[in-house]
Amino acid sequence: MSNLGVSDRNSGIEVLHHESDRFYELLDGGMSVALLVYEQSxxxxxxxxxxxxxxxRGRGYGTTLIATALPHLAASGGTIANYCNSVSRFLEKHPDFKTFVDADG
Incomplete structure (x- = not known):
């Protein structure tokens, strides 16, 4: 597990990467509030x-988690395919992040 950095040091938000279990987790004050799960080849x-x-929901946790996880996954190499509706909605609202995801899915 690796800590990807605290998004806001004052609020206690942090994103963790559980690489061996293939998921990212967002914690707020130590409480798990959001997950992003992936498969890898x-x-x-x-x-x-x-x-x-x-x-x-409605507090921006999903946005923070996805915005942190996408560049981190992209830095590990290979292409990224998205099969999640939540991530699709995020990409529609934040088109700059579309560069991290393979358009062909």
Whole structure:
């Protein structure tokens, strides 16, 4: 597990990468509030799910998690395919991040 850095040191938000289990986790004050799950082959990463706890939605956690995970996954090499509706909605709202994802899915 690696800590990808604290998004906001004052608020206690941090994103962790659980590489051996293939997921990213966003914590707020130590509480797990969001996950992004992926599958990986030698030359391709497939994002399969992203979710925010129902009682924590609408606070920007999903945006923070996806915006942190996409560049980190891209830096590991290979292409990224997206099969998650939440990530698709994020990409529509944040087109600059589309460069990280293979358009052919």
């Amino acid at each position: 030698p030359d391709r990463t497939a994002i399969t799910h992203a979710m925010v706890r129902e009682d924590q």
